[in-house]
Amino acid sequence: MPIGSKLLRVAVLAGAAMLISVSSGVAQENVCAAKDKRQACSVQCCGRWSCPPSCEVDCVKACVDACNVPDRAKAYALRKRDLQLRCGNKSVR
Numbered sequence: 650m651p652i653g654s655k656l657l658r659v660a661v662l663a664g665a666a667m668l669i670s671v672s673s674g675v676a677q678e679n680v681c682a683a684k685d686k687r688q689a690c691s692v693q694c695c696g697r698w699s700c701p702p703s704c705e706v707d708c709v710k711a712c713v714d715a716c717n718v719p720d721r722a723k724a725y726a727l728r729k730r731d732l733q734l735r736c737g738n739k740s741v742r
Contacts, residue, residue: 681716690716693729696738704736 683689690712691700700709711732715725733741 680712686713686716694733694738695736696733696740700736704732708732708736 680686680689680693687709688698690709691698691705694700694708694712695704699705708729711721711725711728715722730741
């Protein structure tokens with residue numbers, strides 16, 4: 650195997666590892682402190698940068714609303730795990 654293809658393979662694996670660590674880090678941090686709350690909520694809800702339309706409406710909107718309206722934060726916190734499971738967030742299982 651030529652050296653160039655080995656270097657390319659290493660670079661691809663390193664990039665994939667960085668993406669995985671970044672996405673899990675965003676899911677763990679306070680989404681309300683994120684610059685882009687919608688994207689951070691999407692990662693929290695679905696475990697990825699974008700959610701299916703039904704989860705975008707149900708979970709992501711509820712998450713962003715919880716950040717903007719403190720009274721909604723408790724209601725969202727109570728439903729968050731169920732919404733994450735329904736939206737296919739594999740890190741919740």
